[in-house]
Amino acid sequence: MRILVIGGGAREHAIAWKISQSTRVQKVFVAPGNGGTEQEFENIPIAATDVASLADFAEAQAVELTVVGPEAPLVAGIADEFSQRRLPLVGPSRQAAQLEGSKVFAKDFMARNSIPTARYATMTSYAEGEKQLDADWKFPVVVKADGLAAGKGVFICSSEKEARAALDLICNQRKFGEAGNRVVMEEYLQGHETSYMVFTDGRSVVPIAASQDYKRALDMDQGPNTGGMGAISIPSLISEPLEQRVLAEIISPTLAAMESEGAPFQGVLYAGLMLTAEGPKVLEFNVRLGDPETEVVLLRFQSDLAQLLTCLINKSLRTVQAGWSRQCAVCVVIAAQGYPGDYQSGRIITGLEKSREMNNIKVFHAGTRRHHNQLLTAGGRVLTVAAASDTLEEAVGQVYEAIAVIHFDGMHYRSDIGARIKSK
Numbered sequence: 276m277r278i279l280v281i282g283g284g285a286r287e288h289a290i291a292w293k294i295s296q297s298t299r300v301q302k303v304f305v306a307p308g309n310g311g312t313e314q315e316f317e318n319i320p321i322a323a324t325d326v327a328s329l330a331d332f333a334e335a336q337a338v339e340l341t342v343v344g345p346e347a348p349l350v351a352g353i354a355d356e357f358s359q360r361r362l363p364l365v366g367p368s369r370q371a372a373q374l375e376g377s378k379v380f381a382k383d384f385m386a387r388n389s390i391p392t393a394r395y396a397t398m399t400s401y402a403e404g405e406k407q408l409d410a411d412w413k414f415p416v417v418v419k420a421d422g423l424a425a426g427k428g429v430f431i432c433s434s435e436k437e438a439r440a441a442l443d444l445i446c447n448q449r450k451f452g453e454a455g456n457r458v459v460m461e462e463y464l465q466g467h468e469t470s471y472m473v474f475t476d477g478r479s480v481v482p483i484a485a486s487q488d489y490k491r492a493l494d495m496d497q498g499p500n501t502g503g504m505g506a507i508s509i510p511s512l513i514s515e516p517l518e519q520r521v522l523a524e525i526i527s528p529t530l531a532a533m534e535s536e537g538a539p540f541q542g543v544l545y546a547g548l549m550l551t552a553e554g555p556k557v558l559e560f561n562v563r564l565g566d567p568e569t570e571v572v573l574l575r576f577q578s579d580l581a582q583l584l585t586c587l588i589n590k591s592l593r594t595v596q597a598g599w600s601r602q603c604a605v606c607v608v609i610a611a612q613g614y615p616g617d618y619q620s621g622r623i624i625t626g627l628e629k630s631r632e633m634n635n636i637k638v639f640h641a642g643t644r645r646h647h648n649q650l651l652t653a654g655g656r657v658l659t660v661a662a663a664s665d666t667l668e669e670a671v672g673q674v675y676e677a678i679a680v681i682h683f684d685g686m687h688y689r690s691d692i693g694a695r696i697k698s699k
């Protein structure tokens with residue numbers, strides 16, 4: 276098979292790595308890819324959002340399966356374009372991608388379909404937001420820009436002052452541009468956060484091992500929200516009865532309602548869950564694999580990814596069962612100075628050869644590029660270092676040992692990924 280993976284992050288590096296292990300895969304293209312995928316696969320210099328050029332490429336190269344990593348091309352309608360041209364692609368239509376593309380759409384969808392989520396209100400201006408604050412909200416409240424903001428448009432506000440500042444940033448300063456045309460304010464949910472993803476052909480699902488993302492920039496969950504600074508996936512994250520509850524109360528009704536509302540969902544449905552005392556509630560939906568969650572779950576994936584995705588496209592997912600190892604997987608993101616704000620690029624990265632020789636370590640590239648035989652930083656999240664082992668403690672130790680030999684100016688990472696968690 277000839278495969279095209281769209282995107283240029285560590286998630287896409289991991290997808291290409293896993294899919295290339297299938298005996299039926301001969302060729303993997305990554306568009307646009309990064310300095311890591313360039314060495315192992317073939318990078319194609321087409322931006323992930325250049326939908327027409329990607330479809331032209333897939334057609335010309337007789338690509339048999341396209342996998343979309345990031346949300347932006349899905350929200351822009353890449354699945355619709357590929358479907359019109361009869362090109363097989365894993366990912367939802369533009370309409371179904373609204374589950375991630377618009378928080379207002381997702382909240383209204385959940386409300387009308389009784390899918391458990393936080394109480395919320397929607398507003399379209401700073402003045403409306405201020406009025407909401409006069410109503411009966413308990414602090415903290417969560418203020419969210421409606422549209423895509425790479426995980427950065429969400430503010431947990433512990434006082435009215437902080438809530439006004441978040442509203443000001445979104446509505447007046449237009450920090451997130453069009454994504455801030457509408458704002459969601461919602462009640463703060465308490466509990467453990469879990470990323471729960473499934474492969475789905477619209478009706479059947481193949482559950483993906485549960486994982487947990489570390490969203491805040493700094494240790495002890497301090498600092499601003501990021502796209503994700505690390506993740507773990509361990510067998511004990513979610514119990515069997517709780518998983519059944521998530522499938523019955525959240526995943527199945529969501530898929531059924533998407534179909535009955537005329538937007539059947541195909542691809543990966545990702546529910547960001549808060550496991551509250553009252554049961555699992557949805558914090559957000561994503562319409563694709565998580566990053567960095569993918570880097571840990573694929574370390575535990577023991578089946579043939581190309582075959583699974585082919586069945587997904589052919590709507591025969593009910594015939595597939597995926598195997599997941601009982602191992603504990605962890606990954607840590609190394610970011611550039613300044614991330615998640617403005618960051619520096621072009622710093623020389625050293626030590627990767629040495630880390631590659633280390634026991635059990637997988638380094639996935641994100642914002643990297645090669646220039647005159649040197650590897651340079653070229654993004655906010657630069658590398659994801661991952662390992663899976665029999666215990667979480669062992670995997671964590673291996674990852675941090677590998678990070679210790681990697682260097683670039685200004686690099687920063689969290690030192691507490693996988694800490695304070697019991698793996699058994």
Ligand code: AMP
Nearest residue numbers: 393417429461462463464490547558559
């Ligand atoms: P979102 O992009 O909506 O998932 O929000 C990003 C992060 O903010 C989530 O992963 C949570 O850590 C946090 N968050 C969002 N909504 C809530 C909420 N209602 N209660 C508590 N934390 C939240």
Ligand code: GLY
Nearest residue numbers: 488503565566567
């Ligand atoms: N790590 C969270 C996400 O992929 O949205």
